[in-house]
Amino acid sequence: QVQLVESGGGLVQAGGSLRLACAASGRTDRWNFMGWFRQAPGKEREFVAAIRWGSSVTYYADSVKGRFTMSRDDAKNTVYLQMNNLKPEDTAVYYCAADQSVTSNNPTRTYAYNYWGQGTQVTVSS
16 A cells, blocks of 8 residues: 655744655555645645655746755655745645656656645745
């Protein structure tokens, strides 16, 4: 059984930092990509960052480039999202996702991922 569990969300002032974690269990050896997405109230879920499993190749949304960094710890089967210089528009529920069928052509697409965590709330106050 595949399970993704996010943690690290919370309330922070604009300009502050948070680090999200996503602990994965199950057949993680089959996955080739893990990603972070977010969904604000009334908006569609959007791509934030992705990392190719087993490498350091990363992808970022333009809105977070230079502020967010995604990394992984293979030994812990955990990926992280370090979020710096947070802005009120970063407020959303952040979801971790994984799959074995993601390609380098679609790591930013929600439809490419079949496994999702329950989400963690990030609120940035102005």
